[in-house]
Amino acid sequence: MRIQTNKNAFVLAYSLLFSFLVVSSLTVYMTSVINSYAISNRLADLKKAYYVADAGMADAFIQLRSYASSPGSFAVNNASFAVGGGRTGSYNVNVTASGTTWKSYQIASTGTYHGVTKRLVLSVAQSAVSSFAYLSNTEIHPVYKALWWVTGMLTVGPVRTNGTLNVWGSPMFDGTTTQTGAGVNYYHGGPPLDDPDYVNGLTVSAPSLPFAAVSMLSNIKSAANAGFVLEGNTSVTFLADGTITVSNSDKGWTNRNMAAPTNKVIYVKNGNATVQGTINGQITVAAEREVYISGNLVYKTDPRTNPASTDMLGLVAKNNVTVLANSAPTNLEIDAAMIALTGSFQVDEWWIGGKGNMIQYGSLVNNYCGPTGVFNATTGQLTGGYNQLQYYDDRLLTNVPPGIPPAVDSTGRILYVKTGFLES
Numbered sequence: 001m002r003i004q005t006n007k008n009a010f011v012l013a014y015s016l017l018f019s020f021l022v023v024s025s026l027t028v029y030m031t032s033v034i035n036s037y038a039i040s041n042r043l044a045d046l047k048k049a050y051y052v053a054d055a056g057m058a059d060a061f062i063q064l065r066s067y068a069s070s071p072g073s074f075a076v077n078n079a080s081f082a083v084g085g086g087r088t089g090s091y092n093v094n095v096t097a098s099g100t101t102w103k104s105y106q107i108a109s110t111g112t113y114h115g116v117t118k119r120l121v122l123s124v125a126q127s128a129v130s131s132f133a134y135l136s137n138t139e140i141h142p143v144y145k146a147l148w149w150v151t152g153m154l155t156v157g158p159v160r161t162n163g164t165l166n167v168w169g170s171p172m173f174d175g176t177t178t179q180t181g182a183g184v185n186y187y188h189g190g191p192p193l194d195d196p197d198y199v200n201g202l203t204v205s206a207p208s209l210p211f212a213a214v215s216m217l218s219n220i221k222s223a224a225n226a227g228f229v230l231e232g233n234t235s236v237t238f239l240a241d242g243t244i245t246v247s248n249s250d251k252g253w254t255n256r257n258m259a260a261p262t263n264k265v266i267y268v269k270n271g272n273a274t275v276q277g278t279i280n281g282q283i284t285v286a287a288e289r290e291v292y293i294s295g296n297l298v299y300k301t302d303p304r305t306n307p308a309s310t311d312m313l314g315l316v317a318k319n320n321v322t323v324l325a326n327s328a329p330t331n332l333e334i335d336a337a338m339i340a341l342t343g344s345f346q347v348d349e350w351w352i353g354g355k356g357n358m359i360q361y362g363s364l365v366n367n368y369c370g371p372t373g374v375f376n377a378t379t380g381q382l383t384g385g386y387n388q389l390q391y392y393d394d395r396l397l398t399n400v401p402p403g404i405p406p407a408v409d410s411t412g413r414i415l416y417v418k419t420g421f422l423e424s
Contacts, residue, residue, distance in 0.1 A: 045113050045114045045115075046116050046118060048111075048114070049114075049116045050111060050423070051111070052089035052090065052091050052112065052118070053110060053111030053118045053119060053120045054120060055111070056078070056091030056092070056110075056111060057107050057109040057120050057122050059076060059077075060076045060095055060107045061416075064105060064416065067414075068412075069414070070103040070126055070406070070414055072097045073096050073097045074095055074097075075095075076093040076094075091110065091111045092112075093107065095108075099125075102399060102400070104123065104398065104419065105124050106122075107123075107124070109122075119423065119424045120423050121423075122418065122420070123418070124416040125398040125417055125419050126398070126406035126414055127398075127407040127414075127415035127416055127417040128397060128399065128400045128404075128406065128407060129339065129365055130337040130339070130363035130365060130396040131158070131396065131417060132157070132364075132392070133155050133159060133175060133363055133364070133391070133392035134159045134161075135159075135160050135209070135365045135366075136160075136161045136163065137161075137162045137163065137211050137367045137368060138162060138163035138367070138368045138369070139163040139166050140163060140368065141369060141371065142368065146185065147166060147369045148167065148168045148375070149165060149166065149168070149196070150167075150168045150169050151168070151169030151170045151171060151380045152171070152380075153171040153172070153387060153388050154171070154172045154174065154388075155171075155173050155175065155390040156392060157174070157390065158176045158177075159173055159176070159177045160177075160178045160179070160206075160209055161178075161179045161369075162209060162211070163180060163181055164179055164180070164181025164184065164185050165177075165179055165181070165184050165185065167184055167185070167196050168187040168188075168375070168377070169193070169194060169195075170194075170195050170196055171196050172197040172199065173196060173197065173198050173199060173202075174199045175199065176200050176201070178202075178203040179202075179203070179204055179206060180205070180206055180207070180208050182204055187377070210408065211367065212339055212407070213408065216339075216341065217286060217318060219403065219404075220265060220284065220286045220316060220404065220405075223284075223402065223403030224263065224265040224266065224403065228261045228265070228266040228267065229267045229269060230250065230251065230267070230268050231248075231250040231271065233249070233268075233271040233273075234266075234268045234271060234272075234273050235247045235248075235274040235294075236266060236275050236285060237255075237275075237277040238313075239277060239278065239280070240280055242280040243258060243259055243260065244258060244259075260281060263403075264282050264284065264401075264403070265402050266285045267286050267287075268289075269288055270288060270289070271289055272289045273291050273317075274292040274324075275294070276294045276296060278300050279300060279311050279312075279313045279335065282310060282312045282401060283312075283314070283402065284313070284314035284315075284316065284401040284402045285313075285314070285315055285316070286314075286315075286403070287316070287317050287318065289318060290319050290320050290321075290322060291316070291320070291322070291338075292323075292324050293315075293321070294324045295327060295329065295332075296328075296329060296332060296333050297336055298333050298335050299311035303395060304361070312337070312401045313337070314336065314337050315336050315338045316338075316341070316404065317339070317340050317341065318341050318342060318343075319340065319342055320340050320343035320344055320370065321339070321340045321343075321344075322345075322347070323358070323386070324348055325348055325349040325355065325385070326349065326352070330354060330356045331356040331357050331359075332355075332357075332358045332359070332386060333358075334360050334361070334362070336361075337393070337396055337404070338360075338362065338363070338365065338366075339365045339404075340365070340366040340367060341367065343367055343370070344367065346370030347370075347371065347373065349385075350371040350373050350385035350386075351383075351384040351385065352385065355373070355385055356386065357386065357388075360388065360389070360391065361393055362392075362393045362396065363393065372386050373385025373386050373387060373388075398419060
């Protein structure tokens with residue numbers, strides 16, 4: 001009897017232990033399921049709160065783009081709306097502006113859904129027409145037709161054309177490369193003879209980008225009214241001490257040394273502007289006809305080695321920005337944001353032999369691609385003009401030389417560029 005009693009007690013204890021373990025396991029499992037469900041619900045709510053905040057951010061940006069000119073800080077009508085699941089989300093947006101002549105904005109949007117919040121902060125700035133190392137409306141010259149990017153040419157920075165690139169050999173594009181055309185025009189039909197290096201890839205069939213409008217000249221002229229508006233052909237030499245030497249027959253000036261205009265803009269009416277020298281400070285030269293470059297244009301303080309440099313030059317021509325091959329040195333450097341509104345950047349006698357590299361530090365915007373050199377189509381050897389080496393000045397993404405207005409779209413609305421994004 002005692003043996004049987006102990007056996008029954010053991011079976012009972014074992015049954016109780018097993019039941020306890022089962023109940024404990026079920027409890028842990030149910031708790032895990034409940035927690036997972038709660039976490040899943042919270043993640044879903046966070047995702048919806050994100051979308052609500054994103055909607056508020058988008059509404060604020062659309063409102064910003066609707067203004068004819070860049071406003072100061074502005075209010076956004078905060079909204080509540082159905083998100084799904086029978087619940088309503090809401091956003092609260094705050095917009096702050098900074099800067100005067102060149103504005104930037106911080107759009108902070110907080111989305112709330114089912115008691116969960118998500119905050120997004122978007123930073124944008126007025127977009128500069130000089131936001132590319134190279135920008136063109138077309139790669140086809142009205143006289144010389146297709147002009148070629150060839151072996152030895154280098155562009156560091158974003159490249160964009162509303163046309164189709166023409167490529168011979170192996171030029172390097174060290175930046176984003178985008179074109180409206182569906183395919184590249186290769187001289188030899190493509191690899192292996194044509195094998196360009198698109199370091200950050202090539203995007204084709206992109207939408208056309210609004211190009212700089214000729215009306216830009218009126219903005220620059222207005223900015224120059226308090227400074228220099230000169231009639232007829234004018235030459236300007238920039239000196240390292242910050243002064244300029246100016247020749248203009250209408251004023252009776254011949255190599256007249258003077259301080260740079262206080263508003264930092266020189267506008268040439270009914271004539272051409274010829275420039276060279278060392279730029280100390282910020283200045284823009286615009287001409288209603290041509291801008292000629294007769295020698296080196298270099299910054300006194302090089303931003304590539306000294307990021308604190310504020311030296312900046314803008315060259316704007318209604319027609320062409322042209323290098324004068326006979327007077328320019330064998331190896332030429334041009335530090336500037338250059339804009340040829342209806343023409344191109346070019347070398348006047350691009351067939352002249354004995355030239356070397358032409359370094360362009362800044363940006364180049366031209367209506368159509370212009371000739372800068374000539375090469376042997378069999379060997380690829382440069383036989384005249386310059387080999388182009390283009391380097392983008394990153395400062396030009398959200399800043400421009402004096403007097404140059406922000407980029408606008410085809411309707412005249414100001415364009416903006418994203419400069420930062422944060423979520424919390």
